[in-house]
Amino acid sequence: MEPENKGVRGSQLKNMIIKKLYFNKAMSCAGLSELFDKSIPSIAKAINELMHEGFVVEDGYAPSSGGRRPLMYSVKANAMYILAIALDQLTARIQLFDLLNNPVADMLTFELKLLNNSEALGQLLEQINIYIKQTDIPKDKIAGIGIGMPGFVNVTEGINYTYLDAGGQSLTEYFTDQTGIDTYIDNDSSLIALAEQKFGIAKAQKEVMVINLGWGIGLGMIVNGKLFRGHNGFAGELSHIPVTEDGALCECGKRGCLEAEASLLVVAQKAVAGIKQGRITSLKYNINDHSKLMGDAILEAANNGDQFAIELLSDAGYKIGKALAILVHIMNPAIIVLSGRGAKVAKILMAPIQQAIHKYCIPRLSAGTELLVSELGFDAELIGASVLVMENFDKSVKAKVSKAKKAIAK
Amino acid sequence: MEPENKGVRGSQLKNMIIKKLYFNKAMSCAGLSELFDKSIPSIAKAINELMHEGFVVEDGYAPSSGGRRPLMYSVKANAMYILAIALDQLTARIQLFDLLNNPVADMLTFELKLLNNSEALGQLLEQINIYIKQTDIPKDKIAGIGIGMPGFVNVTEGINYTYLDAGGQSLTEYFTDQTGIDTYIDNDSSLIALAEQKFGIAKAQKEVMVINLGWGIGLGMIVNGKLFRGHNGFAGELSHIPVTEDGALCECGKRGCLEAEASLLVVAQKAVAGIKQGRITSLKYNINDHSKLMGDAILEAANNGDQFAIELLSDAGYKIGKALAILVHIMNPAIIVLSGRGAKVAKILMAPIQQAIHKYCIPRLSAGTELLVSELGFDAELIGASVLVMENFDKSVKAKVSKAKKAIAK
DNA sequence: TAAAGTTTATAAAAATATAAATAAAGTATC
DNA sequence: GATACTTTATTTATATTTTTATAAACTTTA
Numbered sequence: 001m002e003p004e005n006k007g008v009r010g011s012q013l014k015n016m017i018i019k020k021l022y023f024n025k026a027m028s029c030a031g032l033s034e035l036f037d038k039s040i041p042s043i044a045k046a047i048n049e050l051m052h053e054g055f056v057v058e059d060g061y062a063p064s065s066g067g068r069r070p071l072m073y074s075v076k077a078n079a080m081y082i083l084a085i086a087l088d089q090l091t092a093r094i095q096l097f098d099l100l101n102n103p104v105a106d107m108l109t110f111e112l113k114l115l116n117n118s119e120a121l122g123q124l125l126e127q128i129n130i131y132i133k134q135t136d137i138p139k140d141k142i143a144g145i146g147i148g149m150p151g152f153v154n155v156t157e158g159i160n161y162t163y164l165d166a167g168g169q170s171l172t173e174y175f176t177d178q179t180g181i182d183t184y185i186d187n188d189s190s191l192i193a194l195a196e197q198k199f200g201i202a203k204a205q206k207e208v209m210v211i212n213l214g215w216g217i218g219l220g221m222i223v224n225g226k227l228f229r230g231h232n233g234f235a236g237e238l239s240h241i242p243v244t245e246d247g248a249l250c251e252c253g254k255r256g257c258l259e260a261e262a263s264l265l266v267v268a269q270k271a272v273a274g275i276k277q278g279r280i281t282s283l284k285y286n287i288n289d290h291s292k293l294m295g296d297a298i299l300e301a302a303n304n305g306d307q308f309a310i311e312l313l314s315d316a317g318y319k320i321g322k323a324l325a326i327l328v329h330i331m332n333p334a335i336i337v338l339s340g341r342g343a344k345v346a347k348i349l350m351a352p353i354q355q356a357i358h359k360y361c362i363p364r365l366s367a368g369t370e371l372l373v374s375e376l377g378f379d380a381e382l383i384g385a386s387v388l389v390m391e392n393f394d395k396s397v398k399a400k401v402s403k404a405k406k407a408i409a410k
Numbered sequence: 411m412e413p414e415n416k417g418v419r420g421s422q423l424k425n426m427i428i429k430k431l432y433f434n435k436a437m438s439c440a441g442l443s444e445l446f447d448k449s450i451p452s453i454a455k456a457i458n459e460l461m462h463e464g465f466v467v468e469d470g471y472a473p474s475s476g477g478r479r480p481l482m483y484s485v486k487a488n489a490m491y492i493l494a495i496a497l498d499q500l501t502a503r504i505q506l507f508d509l510l511n512n513p514v515a516d517m518l519t520f521e522l523k524l525l526n527n528s529e530a531l532g533q534l535l536e537q538i539n540i541y542i543k544q545t546d547i548p549k550d551k552i553a554g555i556g557i558g559m560p561g562f563v564n565v566t567e568g569i570n571y572t573y574l575d576a577g578g579q580s581l582t583e584y585f586t587d588q589t590g591i592d593t594y595i596d597n598d599s600s601l602i603a604l605a606e607q608k609f610g611i612a613k614a615q616k617e618v619m620v621i622n623l624g625w626g627i628g629l630g631m632i633v634n635g636k637l638f639r640g641h642n643g644f645a646g647e648l649s650h651i652p653v654t655e656d657g658a659l660c661e662c663g664k665r666g667c668l669e670a671e672a673s674l675l676v677v678a679q680k681a682v683a684g685i686k687q688g689r690i691t692s693l694k695y696n697i698n699d700h701s702k703l704m705g706d707a708i709l710e711a712a713n714n715g716d717q718f719a720i721e722l723l724s725d726a727g728y729k730i731g732k733a734l735a736i737l738v739h740i741m742n743p744a745i746i747v748l749s750g751r752g753a754k755v756a757k758i759l760m761a762p763i764q765q766a767i768h769k770y771c772i773p774r775l776s777a778g779t780e781l782l783v784s785e786l787g788f789d790a791e792l793i794g795a796s797v798l799v800m801e802n803f804d805k806s807v808k809a810k811v812s813k814a815k816k817a818i819a820k
Numbered sequence: 821t822a823a824a825g826t827t828t829a830t831a832a833a834a835a836t837a838t839a840a841a842t843a844a845a846g847t848a849t850c
Numbered sequence: 851g852a853t854a855c856t857t858t859a860t861t862t863a864t865a866t867t868t869t870t871a872t873a874a875a876c877t878t879t880a
Contacts, residue, residue: 028828029828029829030827030828030829038867038868039867039868039869040828040829040830040868041829041830041831041867041868041869042866042867042868044829044830045867064826064827064828064875064876064877065826065827065876065877066825066826066827066876066877066878067825067826067827067828067875067876067877068826068827068828068829068874068875068876069827069828069875069876070827070828070829071828071829152774206641207640207641219740223633223634223638224633224634224636224638226634228633228634229742230617230741230742230743231616231617231742231743231744231778231779232742232774232778233742234742234774234775234778235740235741235742236740236742237739237740237742237772237775238739238740240739240771240772241736241739241740242736242770245655252772254770254772326651326652326736326740327740329647329648329650329651330629330645330646330647330648330651330736330737330740330741331640331645331740332639332640332641332642332643332644332645332646332647333640333641334641360652360664362647362650362662362664364562364642364644365644365647368641368642368644369641438858439858439859440857440858440859448837448838449837449838449839450838450858450859450860451837451838451839451859451860451861452836452837452838454859454860455837474845474846474847474856474857474858475846475847475856475857476846476847476848476855476856476857477845477846477847477855477856477857477858478844478845478846478847478856478857478858478859479845479846479857479858480857480858480859481858481859
């Protein structure tokens with residue numbers, strides 16, 4: 001009876017509603033009306049259509065604020081699904097979520113070396129297709145694929161300049177073509193920041209700095225409520241900020257860079273050196289051990305009270321705090337979140353970081369910034385990948401229309 | 411015949427058009443339609459009304475881009491006026507502009523000491539009222555008053571925490587009430603940044619850092635095309651970033667802060683000390699000279715080739731460059747603009763600043779950022795104050811309506 | 821406990837914006 | 851140099867959106 005598509009305009013609003021409900025759990029017509037600056041009848045019409053289409057469900061009445069109670073609406077969890085993928089240098093994780101961020105299939109983890117591995121791209125695609133097939137969910141029910149990855153990522157072009165070279169071709173185009181599902185990519189630290197701001201400890205905050213403590217030291221920046229990437233997408237390069245005069249030589253050629261002084265990899269190297277010099281510690285150094293394994297061992301040992309490990313991490317924490325003090329001066333964030341692999345020793349890091357911030361910040365600035373530890377932990381990047389897809393959800397219709405027009409023009 | 415007010419909705423679009431034409435000189439119906447995502451008839455209707463109301467004029471045809479030439483529309487220069495005010499610690503400037511940023515009356519400059527001067531507020535108000543009366547332009551023709559001032563400014567509350575205390579009352583409310591004209595305030599460095607991005611050398615750029623080289627070292631940040639102020643409005647606090655280990659003691663209690671090492675005031679003090687020690691220079695040190703006068707003398711001397719002055723400024727420039735290197739790592743700006751009082755020696759500062767940026771930045775980042783010198787110079791703050799008013803122009807109608815509603819509710 | 825004031829929801833009429841058709845004024849192509 | 855194609859502008863019919871009025875559900879106050 002009704003036309004299949006009611007034009008870009010109407011479905012634009014509906015997509016905006018779905019997106020908002022994904023992020024905000026439940027809202028009333030009145031609330032959405034206020035938010036989008038549309039009349040209540042317009043919202044009510046859109047909501048009714050969305051209910052008929054199976055995207056939205058009624059979700060009970062909210063408490064009254066002095067008048068008639070609003071009927072709340074939520075997104076229907078299984079209306080669509082999102083495929084989230086998190087890569088680090090060595091491992092890939094794939095996980096399908098529903099619209100309430102619940103996993104709807106077991107997570108798939110597999111080794112995927114990114115550095116100098118020309119087959120990585122093909123391997124990842126293969127695993128994605130296998131994973132989707134195995135979940136038995138039709139592809140058109142998957143709203144999109146979000147991929148978080150280390151390296152310098154150009155989000156608009158969909159290219160990673162560091163890893164996963166597709167011969168200059170856009171990675172997003174590659175995956176979109178090969179899977180038939182809209183794909184979006186971003187830097188791992190950026191996605192962790194996104195996750196913390198949408199569903200984590202920095203929820204709804206507008207100025208948030210998220211530190212990704214891993215083998216390197218990453219920074220994801222939320223500025224004015226949105227991911228900030230800078231002019232060329234290279235913003236947040238905290239790793240090469242100087243924290244000591246004439247310190248260790250960094251790969252970049254300078255001395256005293258944060259990454260060369262305080263990354264988990266450096267801490268591990270210092271641990272190995274210390275053991276060789278006979279430091280008493282519960283850490284065992286095996287000549288065959290990869291320093292990345294040593295890194296994990298240090299986190300364990302520190303949490304178990306090993307003095308040497310704690311000492312090393314405290315030293316690293318103080319230097320991180322010094323860099324954060326500079327960051328606070330420039331950005332004046334509401335919240336700094338410690339996230340990533342190193343978040344599990346956050347309790348040990350907190351004190352020296354906070355101490356350095358207080359020492360190196362003018363009080364007015366340090367007083368305005370709260371230092372918090374991630375609660376999402378290891379899941380942050382996957383959640384962030386999921387968020388990335390939904391962030392683009394309301395844009396997709398318009399983009400597709402203009403894309404189609406361009407294609408026709410050719 | 412026609413109703414006076416055609417509702418918030420229609421006039422909202424018209425205000426958006428006026429604002430856009432103020433910033434962009436001339437645009438066509440088609441261009442505005444694309445920009446605001448409104449149909450051409452809607453735009454045409456609004457434009458016609460604006461022409462009847464005397465806000466907009468036809469501005470000839472633009473060259474064809476392969477079809478019928480678009481008829482361009484511009485804002486009518488004398489449709490409204492803007493009162494721009496620029497304060498520094500010692501002096502106030504008042505200037506009335508038309509909508510093409512042309513001065514429509516002589517600039518008024520007068521001494522106004524901000525520090526520990528409880529009468530400053532009243533004096534400023536008096537001069538404003540005198541100035542307006544003298545121009546003979548009716549108040550309802552003045553779109554707003556924009557005031558730039560040093561100190562920590564809370565823009566939303568309209569309060570300056572450092573100067574011009576109005577007993578906790580909002581400065582914007584004070585001036586709006588006392589003059590009958592909507593007033594907006596902001597930090598001087600922020601307004602300089604705004605001016606550079608709208609009408610200066612960084613025009614239309616989205617990621618811009620503007621350095622206000624004055625007695626202190628200020629930073630105005632344009633992020634994602636908009637002024638960035640941070641969570642508490644304190645962002646861009648470049649002055650207390652460490653640039654030397656164990657350097658000069660700063661007012662803030664730390665050592666080696668940029669401001670304590672490289673501000674114009676410090677350079678002046680170093681000059682005085684150097685002369686006392688017998689350095690050969692064209693600079694003359696009079697025991698009665700205020701060090702601020704010495705600062706101006708140094709700028710002169712350096713431009714005239716005085717080696718000592720150049721040496722002092724080069725040293726300061728290198729330290730500023732060191733701080734900018736950090737800024738570039740974090741913000742990845744497209745452009746850094748040198749502006750403010752010190753811009754007149756920019757040619758001397760450029761080399762050491764650029765040198766330090768190259769030395770302390772990883773190449774990928776320094777390559778993406780251009781270092782430029784302001785062309786607006788001393789006018790920047792006034793232009794910025796004018797921009798501030800127009801930035802708020804499209805918001806005002808809605809804000810007034812909601813404000814009026816609140817007032818009625820009481 | 822009744823009355824008054826809020827907030828939310830729905831259904832009608834009224835206002836507004838848009839798409840489609842048409843015209844006008846160019847450029848590019850053969 | 852005529853024809854086809856672009857881009858811009860105007861008009862009209864169509865579609866959408868909002869206002870206004872009304873009702874419903876609830877809190878607060880007298």
